[in-house]
Amino acid sequence: MPTDPFALDDDFAPPAPRTAGGPLPVAPDAPWLKGLNPEQLEAVTTVDGPVLVLSGAGTGKTKVLTARLAHILASRRAQPWQCLAVTFTNRAAREMKQRVADLVGPPAQDLWLGTFHSLCLRILRRHAAMVGLGSDFTVLDSDDQLRVLKQVMEAERIDSKASPPQALMGIIQRWKDRALTPDKVGAEGGSELAGGRARELYRLYQERLRGLNACDFGDLLLHTLTVFLADASVLEHWQGHFHYLLVDEYQDTNVAQYLWLRLLAQKHRNICCVGDDDQSIYSWRGAEVGNILRFDKDFPGARVVRLESNYRSTPHILAAASGLIAHNGGRLGKTLRSGLSHDADAIEKVRTRAVWDGEAEARLVVEEIEAVQRGGEKLASMAILVRAGFQTREFEERLITTGVPYRVVGGPRFYERLEIRDAMAYLRLVNSPADGLAFERIVNTPKRGLGEAAIQSIHIRARQDNVPLLEAARRLVAGDELKPKPRQGLAKFVEDVGRWRSLLDSMPHAELAATILEESGYQEMWRNDKAPDAPGRVENLKELVAALEEYDDLPTFLEHVALVMENDEKAELDRVVIMTLHGAKGLEFDTVFLPGWEEEVFPHARALAETGTQGLEEERRLAYVGITRAKKRVLITFAANRRIYNQWKSQLPSRFVEELPDAHVERMADQGLYSGGLQESRAAWNDPGWSRARHGAQTRQAAAPSWKPAPARDPESDFKLGDRVFHDKFGNGTVLAVDGNKLEIAFDKAGTKKVLDSYVAVV
């Protein structure tokens, strides 16, 4: 690598002298110190100097972080605003803020507590001019980022087939993750793309952003770093400002974030990073596990505290997870031990189970879910954690046919939906008429008869007169350049925007938004759309207007939305959650289902192809994260056959299945696969994956689910074609087909559905 991202010009200053008088003593029975184990206590009370807390899964990391903040504040070592606490997600930030507030009350409001991006934004607003931005710059989301890059590429005549904008965007982001501004990127970087012009396009992209008075997410960090490094007095100001730094999920930091932290920590050197190298699963977006491994080199004399008492999972679960992750090299090495007392007889081993195909897998998992539920547990205490989004489909289908409520986490987020982004563009344009991206997005949505020619003219006029697009459009309308139809449409649009803008001060902003959506015809457009998802979109627009009421004014709203792009978590109903393993990090469930443990799926073929052993180890960490989400029970499943892109493939069990330690795992396989007899089993026997699984230790045939009550059911159904049956939800119907315990039934009212035989009764 031509540029060492870690090479800073200045070295660390010696530790700052302690404030005269010293900190106030804190009573040992202070509420936040209660119930901490010795390691946690050490992590909480070692507040001066650099500290690295290696905290394994379920070892009380958040507790330590919040207690530590409380401790710093209570001992009067620093004022709240002198403490910086950084997280990666808004969710984590919110949770931490809440928990600190529970301990110390209102002062928690004054902490600098937030995501890297939101804190950078706060700092950067004050120094925007130093990076060529106005203090009112906008933060673009990924959608807008891509559009800007596409424009740049188009202008540069780059073939978007040979060099997909997405790919280039990814490269630029990785550069930004490494704190590389265009001038620092090595000339050979990304050379294969865009005819070797990747770096040049990066520069152009940055210029274009500046022209738009905008920056992207990566810039929030990058620009802040630039500001820090460009002006020593600014850096000193912030270094002096923050007396104590706390970092959550340190293993996820990228180089830019690392540099940012290192700069800010330089003066007082009170930095505490909490992380777990075994849970580093984001290297593909620039996270550097190296940051955690090199901590004590950068902060000589750093205290390292290991949290190894796990208060979440049973010993079997812990041991299974530990045994798996032990296959990774280069770990910092923690040994998780159970911090809970368990009744040795009551706890179950981690179960693995081979099934015939994805459908059988979904059927099995949902049966187990219902069994656990009948055992008295809440659906919300169970999760299906998948490797990739496509895996959710089969489970959803199964859950729907069986009528088990579920929730898929991580679909398209509210503010990323098309209709919301369009509506936001309207609001943005009304709020700031110079917002060219917003203008472009919606000039012709709904259709106003503008084509490429008309859009071109607007752009040309804007460049000629050096005015924003909206203003250019206004001028264009006044002339006779445009054909009548586009001209009329554009005139109306320009006029509308002007009118809405004049209402900004007089009309409540939520009401204004509603007016805009109505008068623009945007809402109407969706109402007239006969697509099945159109009504939902209209709903979403209403929700957007409702969300607006939560904010004081339009600018505040727009400001927040850029950074807080979250799903509005609906009322917590009792539902099974389906989500990706990545999404599950930091969460816990009583029961965890881990489907699709097959080679190529998990570990994902692409991870291996792209980064080899490194990729494999990250996949293994992902598996580790998955298992350690569980408190009580884990069921790992893998199918012999899977349809991928509509092609049936026979699958090998994941190597991770074999890597699980036998002593803590109960291995099972579906009947048909091992007993022969069923027509498919011959193929199964000959399949290399099966012979491998078959020779695995302790494999035995699955009877009923071991965690009871078992729906021990005959493999052959009791139902015959033509039987009249009754279903609780769908009513009466006629059996059309029987497939094992699965029936296809033509319901009199509900149509034809596939259901489990256990859900219907012969009339």
Next chain:
DNA sequence: AACGTCCATGTTTTT
């Protein structure tokens, strides 16, 4: 300017 058709493509994702 709007609609249709063909082809490539197919992880993980916060801000």
Next chain:
DNA sequence: CATGGACGTT
């Protein structure tokens, strides 16, 4: 298969 983007047609 199913979606999205590019391109060509009306």
